[in-house]
Amino acid sequence: MNKPYVYITRTLPEEIVEPFRETFTVKMWGSKEQPVDREVLLEEAGKADALITMLSDQVDEELLSKGENVKVIANLAVGFDNIDIKAAEKKGVTITNTPDVLTETTADLTFGLLMATARRLMEANEYVQNGDWKNWAPLLMAGHDIHHKTIGIVGMGRIGEAVAHRAKGFHMNILYHNRSRKQDAEEKLGAVYASLDELVTQADFVVCLAPLTPETKGMFNKEIFKKMKSSAIFVNASRGDNANEEDLYEALVEGEIAAAGLDVFENEPISEDHPLLSLQQVVALPHIGSASVETRKAMMNLCLENVQLVLNEKEPKTKVTS
Ligand SMILES: NC(=O)C1=CN([C@@H]2O[C@H](COP(=O)(O)OP(=O)(O)OC[C@H]3O[C@@H](n4cnc5c(N)ncnc54)[C@H](OP(=O)(O)O)[C@@H]3O)[C@@H](O)[C@H]2O)C=CC1
Numbered sequence: 001m002n003k004p005y006v007y008i009t010r011t012l013p014e015e016i017v018e019p020f021r022e023t024f025t026v027k028m029w030g031s032k033e034q035p036v037d038r039e040v041l042l043e044e045a046g047k048a049d050a051l052i053t054m055l056s057d058q059v060d061e062e063l064l065s066k067g068e069n070v071k072v073i074a075n076l077a078v079g080f081d082n083i084d085i086k087a088a089e090k091k092g093v094t095i096t097n098t099p100d101v102l103t104e105t106t107a108d109l110t111f112g113l114l115m116a117t118a119r120r121l122m123e124a125n126e127y128v129q130n131g132d133w134k135n136w137a138p139l140l141m142a143g144h145d146i147h148h149k150t151i152g153i154v155g156m157g158r159i160g161e162a163v164a165h166r167a168k169g170f171h172m173n174i175l176y177h178n179r180s181r182k183q184d185a186e187e188k189l190g191a192v193y194a195s196l197d198e199l200v201t202q203a204d205f206v207v208c209l210a211p212l213t214p215e216t217k218g219m220f221n222k223e224i225f226k227k228m229k230s231s232a233i234f235v236n237a238s239r240g241d242n243a244n245e246e247d248l249y250e251a252l253v254e255g256e257i258a259a260a261g262l263d264v265f266e267n268e269p270i271s272e273d274h275p276l277l278s279l280q281q282v283v284a285l286p287h288i289g290s291a292s293v294e295t296r297k298a299m300m301n302l303c304l305e306n307v308q309l310v311l312n313e314k315e316p317k318t319k320v321t322s
């Protein structure tokens with residue numbers, strides 16, 4: 001009997017894929033960095049029983065209709081805004097993602113980004129490397145305190161809560177905003193529920209960790225930035241589209257907020273001449289929230305395990321539903 005055919009849209013380490021070659025025929029797009037050509041993906045979908053996709057691949061009706069035999073698509077991310085879940089469900093294709101295994105790693109990065117932005121670490125590093133450091137000065141590279149300040153987390157889910165744990169260690173006051181209250185986070189962490197307006201007016205650090213949905217798209221806009229403190233720092237580690245970048249740029253230039261730490265952008269990779277990158281008070285990272293070697297390997301393994309389970313007519317570990 002022919003082995004099921006699994007197509008992976010990037011080159012993953014052979015040590016991860018190899019154990020699965022006994023049960024599947026695996027083919028991978030030949031680059032670790034470049035996204036798969038759309039035409040190649042459509043063609044491969046036509047031959048595949050399963051796909052492993054990246055967050056940069058659009059899984060839409062066109063792709064689903066080409067993949068006549070595709071039973072499962074495992075997305076190497078917890079976010080699944082690149083996938084038309086309803087269309088997949090209509091076609092009977094199982095979609096899986098990678099929750100939990102990346103939570104702590106992404107929280108580390110989010111809190112690290114908050115710290116780097118508040119304490120101007122990137123600017124200070126560049127200052128030293130450029131040979132500009134000639135003297136010690138009382139206000140040289142002075143930034144903003146983190147400890148005992150107020151953090152406002154929009155999207156207090158798995159990662160949001162893990163960020164709140166870190167914030168608690170820094171004796172921060174924790175506000176959060178979700179569509180529903182999280183009693184456990186309130187009890188364990190002393191987090192206080194707030195409306196979005198209350199949160200953005202009171203927080204020193206506004207951290208977005210909500211998924212990208214029609215409801216959250218552009219939620220950080222001109223009006224919201226205007227409500228923030230002029231000393232506020234905005235951190236976005238969820239999806240770029242949750243913030244309106246033109247409005248963010250204006251808020252930073254007009255001094256309506258103090259700084260921004262961004263791991264995600266409306267268009268990724270962000271172009272090097274993007275206005276946001278011209279601002280010293282912006283720390284920009286290339287979407288590396290979950291990028292530790294350990295976590296990325298765990299995510300890859302989870303995708304492969306989910307594919308194996310579905311192809312063996314079993315429930316996957318982490319199925320996404322609409
Ligand atoms: N930068 C990076 O590399 C990474 C980014 N991410 C991003 O982080 C996101 C969160 O991941 P994770 O914590 O695992 O997801 P969860 O689903 O656990 O958490 C998402 C939270 O957002 C809240 N939420 C949803 N809709 C809204 C809304 N309209 N307004 C306010 N809150 C809302 C949910 O609560 P409720 O339903 O009550 O509203 C939930 O608590 C991912 O979707 C992804 O986009 C994840 C990993 C790495």
Ligand SMILES: O=CC(=O)O
Nearest residue numbers: 076077078079290
């Ligand atoms: O952005 C990354 C994810 O896992 O979602």
